[in-house]
Amino acid sequence: MKPKRQSAKISDVAKAAGVSQAAVSRVMRGDASFVVREETRKRITDVARELNYQPNPAARGLRTSRSLSLGIVVPELDNPIHAKIIIGAERAAAERGYSLLIAHRDDGMEETAIYERLVHRNRVDGLIVATLQDEQVGVSALKELEHPFVLVNRKARGVEHHVVINDRGGAKRAVAYLATLGHQRIAHLSGSPARYNSICRLEGYRDGLQEAGLDFDPALVVEAGYTMSGGAAAMRKLLDSAHPRPTALFASTLMVAAGAMGVLREAGVRIPQDMSIIGFNDGAIADVLAPPLTTVRTPLENMGYLAASSLINHIQDGGHFAGAMLKDIEIVERKSTSAPGG
Amino acid sequence: MKPKRQSAKISDVAKAAGVSQAAVSRVMRGDASFVVREETRKRITDVARELNYQPNPAARGLRTSRSLSLGIVVPELDNPIHAKIIIGAERAAAERGYSLLIAHRDDGMEETAIYERLVHRNRVDGLIVATLQDEQVGVSALKELEHPFVLVNRKARGVEHHVVINDRGGAKRAVAYLATLGHQRIAHLSGSPARYNSICRLEGYRDGLQEAGLDFDPALVVEAGYTMSGGAAAMRKLLDSAHPRPTALFASTLMVAAGAMGVLREAGVRIPQDMSIIGFNDGAIADVLAPPLTTVRTPLENMGYLAASSLINHIQDGGHFAGAMLKDIEIVERKSTSAPGG
DNA sequence: CTGTTAGCGCCTTCAC
DNA sequence: GTGAAGGCGCTAACAG
Secondary structure, eight states, rough: OOOOOOOOOOOHHHHHHHHHHHHHHHHHHHHOOOOOOOHHHHHHHHHHHTTTTOOOOOHHHHTOOOSSEEEEESOOOOOOOHHHHHHHHHHHHHHHTTTTEEEEEOOOOOOOHHHIIIIIIIIOOOEOOOOSSHHHHHHHHHOOOOOOOOEEEETTTTTTEEEEEOHHHHHHHHHHHHHHHHHSOOOEEEOOOTTHHHHHHHHHHHHHHHTTTTOOOOEEEEEOOSHHHHHHHHHHHHHHHHHSSSEEEEEEEEEHHHHHHHHHHTTTOTTTTEEEEEEEEEOHHHHHSOOOOOOEEOHHHHHHHHHHHHOOOOOOOOOOOOOOEEEEOOEESSSHHHHHTT | OOOOOOOHHHHHHHHHHHSSSHHHHHHHTTTTTTTOHHHHHHHHHHHHTTTOOOHHHHHHHHHHHHSSSSEEESSSSOOOHHHHHHHHHHHHHHHTOOEEEEEETTTOOOHHHHHHIIHHHIIIIIEEEOOOHHHHHHHHHHHHHHHOOESSSSOOTTOOOOOEEEEEHHHHHHHHHHTTTSSSSEEEEOOOOOOOHHHHHHHHHHHHHHHTTTTOGGGGGEEEESHHHHHHHHHHHHHOOOOOSEEEEEEHHHHHHHHHHHHHHHOOOOOTTOOOEEEEEEOHHHHHSSSEEEEEEHHHOOOHHHHHHHHHHHHHHHHOOOOOOOOOOOEOSSSSOTTOOO
């Protein structure tokens, strides 16, 4: 069924306002180098509004070879972290008149094929990349596209345009918070040692220890990945092998914290009396856990916003963008942390 | 910065293959009424692949007045339910060569303004509507657009094209499951009495009671909305006012179940020994709760998939689509349910 | 059956 | 300061 095409076109506006199409085009786009009498300008905008004129993006795109759309590619859609990034990016895009095409890795799909498709088939003007599995492969694929892109929540060698949060500083804050409560043995359930965020958070963990005058003990760091089961396994390992037992725990993600909490509960370790826990990146599940989880809140939505808007700046002006780190971080105190012993 | 336009165009392919542009266009689109020698067809497709030819969507859209894009509008992006619907819709769209524009209600934005924008500015070919706050206002706004649309996860009077899950049947199954375990006093924390899904689930609750030969007791139904705090408040009310106390609980959403569980824990009511709980619409938080929550799993992703693909069918063939209900439902047993008393 | 051609709606020089 | 005209890449009608 062919959708009804009832929209006014530029020629309708021009006719109704008694001017040329060119005049309408210039006024509507806010072309600064175009000087008209205020009266004419008003007449044009009034008529346009009255006819509900909206420039046809296909026609405009054909002429300008821009789609006024951005592609964002994320690993999974049903992950609150990415949802927040997307929300921010969408807001920035909408404010600037862009639309956002969301793509995610389908199982078995090459990461690079997604970039390809977005750029060649959908003709997005730029790419926001929140997934970068293999740094080498991904980055060179992106560069071969010769298309503007920005990395979000990740850095990679040879890529200047990125937007990240302060993973390291946030981790340090988490540890400092625990130390301030009086904890001396603070463990860390880390992510994958190959991933940017995890590396930063591990560094921040060490920073925090150092600042608090605490020694780094390798036995207190266990790799947990990003899942609940990973968190559970790591917690079991920690309970078995770390003596004396830590009194506090900094978990790399909320799901890891959740997995750890399940194991602690079964083992009869009380939270927070016997073990304080803090998680990274705040989210709804922090409230749902028992006890509710104290977290480090990071500006994920702003990260998405800045990524999209800086990308649009770059597309429009060709300006150089050197990368940014959002430092706005705070601890959200809930019930999973206390002084050692209660 | 103008993105490099290096893509081959149809004229390049035609030249390289020694045929006309029209021939290329027809072959590439798989025009059935176009007959060519197999050899020619192969030559064209080979050349197209070699040059990495991708039709320019702007040019095509300008000519055909179709954008090959769909809009989906959801209330919130960071809600796993909508994420799953989106994932399904995106898969269907991608399979059919469509892209998906995701829009969500910004605070203070009129719901109808989103439809307007998607249709008039972005020129989507159809709308997938997962949000319908005010049935009257929303439906008439949608109809005024005179544009193909489908309601997903909702029905409305006067709208035939919808895709829903079997909320009623799922609720009935939940109650039947509890009854089979031996429960006789089964409470229901319901959603808003104005919302389609909640109404259906309440009906299903009554169906389940009836089938199990249990009486309906209004004191056992409390409105909880859709949030954790709503669930908590409703649970408190239920503990105060329902005597004798129910031994099982069917919660309308996972967040409501989470809120209820928090209150029960504080009140010293053990789960499942003193109170069995089952939630509706499975999701990651079910695993994270303590104890892990038994749920009714529904085909949310398939719902999104079917909505998008039936909408595309309608756009392409003008075919009439009468609405569909996905009945594939199962109970996911976890640790929050047992026979009464343990 | 195949190829030529006339726009789709817009933007952007280039004349006036 | 304003308007006329060409063309972006593609498809569909029509001509051969």
